[in-house]
Amino acid sequence: MKSTTFILRLSHPVSVDMLADLRAVIPADATHIFINALDEESHTTVECAQNDDNCSLAASAIALWRQLGHIHHLNWRHGWESLDVNEASQQELFKMLKTPGAIMHIS
Template sequence: MLDDIKAIIPADALQVFINQLDESQYATLECIQTEQNCSLIASAIVVWRQLGHIKNLVYRNGDVLRDVSDASQFQLFTMLRAPLTVLAVR
């Protein structure tokens, strides 16, 4: 999935940090929150979910933490546009 994100988001709008120190490796992505970038990421998440690559999505913004695994594409887009959003994809 990381390669897909790198392919659709311009390189100057995306930073990727890969943690290889923990037992389970994971990547953290920081993306410039433009309408186009958020739309592309929301679309990709919906496709990955339909293909079974995503088991759950957890949204965090400030004190708000909730499971958004069943969120629509528009809901994902809206969440991604909010400043300081963290979306954990598993």
């Protein structure tokens, strides 16, 4: 895994819908996937190598699943900063994921 990564934390319902798509579009050698069946809110953690392609693919998948109504809440964290980004555009999501150490909670 490269030193610069972004993290997607998926709730259980979002993981059921979205994880297969993320696995299909983001190269396997660029991700680490951890599943915690005991935690509904952070059921799946996807750690991705942070580059333009991976950030773009993840932002596209998030925007699509949100548009389809499967994502209801997005929260972006970076250090101590935490923002509700439910209304963020695909381009804004891309920029957030490009921030070193970005964590996106998706439910």
